[in-house]
Amino acid sequence: MSKLNAHEGGPVTWSVDGDAGIIRIDAANGGALSPDVACLLAKGLRELDGESTIGSIIVAGVPGRFLTGNDIDASDGDVDAAAIVAQIETITKPVIAAITGPAIDVGLEIALACDLRIATPSATAGLPGLTLGVPPRHGATQRLPRLVGIAKAIDLIAAPKPLSAEAALAVGIFDRIEPDAVQVAVSLGGTVLKDRLSNRSVPAGDASGEKHSVDAAVKRAKGIGAIERSVSLIADTASMTFEEGLSREQANYKDLRYAPEAKALRYLKHAEAWARTEPGMQRVDPRKVERTAVVGAGTMGSGIAYSLLAAGLPVVVLEQSADAAIAGRNRITEILLAQQKSGRLSDTKSAEMVQHLTVTENWDAVRDADLVIEAAFEDIGVKAAIFDKLDKLVKQGAVLATNTSYLDVDEIAQMSGRPADMVGLHFFSPAHVMRLLEVVQGDKTAPDVLATALSLGCRIGKLPIVARVCDGFIGNRIFAIYRRHAEYLLEDGASPAEIDSALRAYGFAMGPFAVSDMSGLDIAFAMRKRRAAARDPNERYVGIPDILCKDGRLGRKTGAGWYDYVDGKPVASEMVERVISAERQRLNVTPQAFSPEQIQRRILAVMANEGAKVLEEGISARASDIDLVFVHGYGFPRLKGGPMFAADHIGLPRILAEVKEAARVGGVGSEPSALLVQLARQGSTFAAWQRESNHER
Numbered sequence: 001m002s003k004l005n006a007h008e009g010g011p012v013t014w015s016v017d018g019d020a021g022i023i024r025i026d027a028a029n030g031g032a033l034s035p036d037v038a039c040l041l042a043k044g045l046r047e048l049d050g051e052s053t054i055g056s057i058i059v060a061g062v063p064g065r066f067l068t069g070n071d072i073d074a075s076d077g078d079v080d081a082a083a084i085v086a087q088i089e090t091i092t093k094p095v096i097a098a099i100t101g102p103a104i105d106v107g108l109e110i111a112l113a114c115d116l117r118i119a120t121p122s123a124t125a126g127l128p129g130l131t132l133g134v135p136p137r138h139g140a141t142q143r144l145p146r147l148v149g150i151a152k153a154i155d156l157i158a159a160p161k162p163l164s165a166e167a168a169l170a171v172g173i174f175d176r177i178e179p180d181a182v183q184v185a186v187s188l189g190g191t192v193l194k195d196r197l198s199n200r201s202v203p204a205g206d207a208s209g210e211k212h213s214v215d216a217a218v219k220r221a222k223g224i225g226a227i228e229r230s231v232s233l234i235a236d237t238a239s240m241t242f243e244e245g246l247s248r249e250q251a252n253y254k255d256l257r258y259a260p261e262a263k264a265l266r267y268l269k270h271a272e273a274w275a276r277t278e279p280g281m282q283r284v285d286p287r288k289v290e291r292t293a294v295v296g297a298g299t300m301g302s303g304i305a306y307s308l309l310a311a312g313l314p315v316v317v318l319e320q321s322a323d324a325a326i327a328g329r330n331r332i333t334e335i336l337l338a339q340q341k342s343g344r345l346s347d348t349k350s351a352e353m354v355q356h357l358t359v360t361e362n363w364d365a366v367r368d369a370d371l372v373i374e375a376a377f378e379d380i381g382v383k384a385a386i387f388d389k390l391d392k393l394v395k396q397g398a399v400l401a402t403n404t405s406y407l408d409v410d411e412i413a414q415m416s417g418r419p420a421d422m423v424g425l426h427f428f429s430p431a432h433v434m435r436l437l438e439v440v441q442g443d444k445t446a447p448d449v450l451a452t453a454l455s456l457g458c459r460i461g462k463l464p465i466v467a468r469v470c471d472g473f474i475g476n477r478i479f480a481i482y483r484r485h486a487e488y489l490l491e492d493g494a495s496p497a498e499i500d501s502a503l504r505a506y507g508f509a510m511g512p513f514a515v516s517d518m519s520g521l522d523i524a525f526a527m528r529k530r531r532a533a534a535r536d537p538n539e540r541y542v543g544i545p546d547i548l549c550k551d552g553r554l555g556r557k558t559g560a561g562w563y564d565y566v567d568g569k570p571v572a573s574e575m576v577e578r579v580i581s582a583e584r585q586r587l588n589v590t591p592q593a594f595s596p597e598q599i600q601r602r603i604l605a606v607m608a609n610e611g612a613k614v615l616e617e618g619i620s621a622r623a624s625d626i627d628l629v630f631v632h633g634y635g636f637p638r639l640k641g642g643p644m645f646a647a648d649h650i651g652l653p654r655i656l657a658e659v660k661e662a663a664r665v666g667g668v669g670s671e672p673s674a675l676l677v678q679l680a681r682q683g684s685t686f687a688a689w690q691r692e693s694n695h696e697r
């Protein structure tokens with residue numbers, strides 16, 4: 001290799017091999033485009049272009065890396081790569097991208113400006129920045145459709161993950177896959193023709209295929225504006241010039257890059273990273289888990305067993321009788337079949353999982369388990385008997401877990417006789433689908449047991465969030481206040497449909513009354529009856545759902561609940577309206593009108609207030625954990641970042657004012673949290689509180 005014009009050292013180096021100039025990008029942070037990298041890349045292109053003996057320029061990464069776009073946290077904003085892209089296109093020599101690793105976001109846009117793309121087998125291509133609400137701005141929406149056609153470009157824009165090298169080759173984004181991409185690029189060198197995608201016209205496509213891609217992409221975008229607008233721009237590409245398309249692309253970027261939606265999505269990404277580092281846990285080794293057991297193969301146990309099996313863990317499922325064991329095995333088999341049918345599970349993997357599964361009423365099979373998860377009936381007596389039995393059978397050192405939703409994990413731990421080995425693992429339904437896992441740390445839970453629960457959670461693909469013991473932990477506790485205030489709004493004048501529709505308009509997948517109809521009104525009714533004796537008489541109690549239950553309106557399963565169901569679709573029920581207005585009359589309530597905004601503000605305020613109580617009581621260490629619980633477990637809109645983030649965004653003084661109004665309406669249990677009052681008074685936020693409490697590690 002000639003040393004002519006060689007530039008050595010730093011994140012971008014260039015040298016000459018024969019008549020090819022090679023630029024090597026060795027960008028830190030996995031390949032992020034820093035201002036330094038951009039500046040040197042431009043300089044390398046300029047110098048090699050000016051060298052008359054050079055016939056072609058190769059833009060390469062180092063093995064395993066190429067360019068992954070901007071650092072999303074860079075405080076000085078994104079690096080503008082427009083000059084580099086323009087420079088590559090104006091160079092008259094062929095410029096070849098030797099893609100030696102992920103070509104992501106701006107990295108892919110730079111590769112698209114080149115005349116040929118040769119990738120190594122480990123390379124990938126994609127625009128995942130879109131899923132964080134950041135639209136491209138260096139021509140991806142214009143060059144991609146010119147390269148692969150409108151439909152495929154839209155599919156790529158909406159793809160949740162970057163394409164593998166093979167997939168990118170099949171689509172036509174990569175031209176070749178070569179283990180030594182740089183050497184092949186050198187040998188092709190000057191034979192490659194200049195091929196500016198900006199000069200090409202958009203290939204004619206099949207209108208129905210394009211429409212199908214648009215519909216699928218919009219559905220998958222789940223409201224993310226960056227994806228929706230990029231998709232619509234690509235769909236229109238054929239009817240405008242490259243420059244017109246580029247300026248629309250740049251307008252999208254300008255509108256959305258720093259919009260609240262992109263901030264929320266970026267925040268949630270960070271929140272997940274913070275959640276992975278539980279304070280104090282870094283130096284604690286988890287216990288070894290090779291064999292697992294699940295007690296109870298009902299709704300939850302079967303899904304939990306599936307999740308463990310899918311992670312390659314052998315599972316023994318214990319039931320109370322031979323018949324129950326058969327029914328339990330059938331439930332697990334049904335999940336396996338459904339997953340196979342949907343293409344999410346291969347036949348081979350399914351057969352392997354069945355090999356690892358034992359469902360039995362013979363409890364001797366639990367002796368070897370390193371971890372046992374109890375998912376039997378929600379009854380303290382049932383759980384006490386189970387843990388008593390487990391204590392006699394399970395080897396010492398095994399981790400014992402309960403999936404209880406509301407029972408006291410400390411009480412169960414005490415009854416187990418092994419409180420240090422005990423932890424709560426609160427899965428969400430359906431347990432094989434939902435990523436959220438509340439890991440409930442009891443008073444006596446040993447640090448290595450907590451570490452085991454967290455590492456197991458990650459191993460089975462869940463998002464473990466630590467909670468301490470209280471009624472309902474993080475999620476169900478805050479959800480309870482949400483539901484209560486929805487009922488107060490109802491009794492005070494709003495209809496179920498008005499409340500549901502206001503919350504759907506905010507971005508919730510469903511409103512609370514539709515959720516209640518789906519899960520069954522009887523579950524909450526049973527709980528209310530259980531807790532009746534302990535309820536504070538000064539807590540406002542709405543009796544309407546009890547009347548509906550007594551009337552047999554238990555929700556969808558009985559064909560009627562808060563709504564009537566006509567052909568499976570909910571419609572407002574006259575009978576429910578009569579019950580509501582009779583209750584209002586009995587209580588002398590003059591119905592008021594609530595606007596959707598009032599409903600949204602009230603619900604958000606009471607959730608954030610309860611979240612603040614959860615923080616001040618130490619039930620959760622991080623406001624961002626609360627946000628993750630609601631986004632992943634309760635259908636809270638991701639684009640709003642979660643209740644705590646949304647409250648910060650609105651401003652805590654305004655939230656506090658709304659909470660005071662809610663407290664007037666709700667009485668005991670709805671009072672403002674001391675932490676909220678303090679932060680509002682200081683003009684602070686939950687995010688600042690979290691940073692100061694040093695929980696972002």
Ligand code: NAD
Binds near residue numbers: 320378
């Ligand atoms: P379920 O009624 O569907 O299943 C319970 C299973 O446990 C049944 O198969 C039953 O035969 C078995 N069982 C009962 N007693 C047993 C015993 N002594 N030994 C062995 N097996 C026994 O209940 P579920 O909905 O799966 O709930 C299980 C637990 O998970 C409860 O504690 C519940 O609060 C909790 N939970 C439920 C949900 C949910 O949405 N269903 C969500 C989170 C947590």
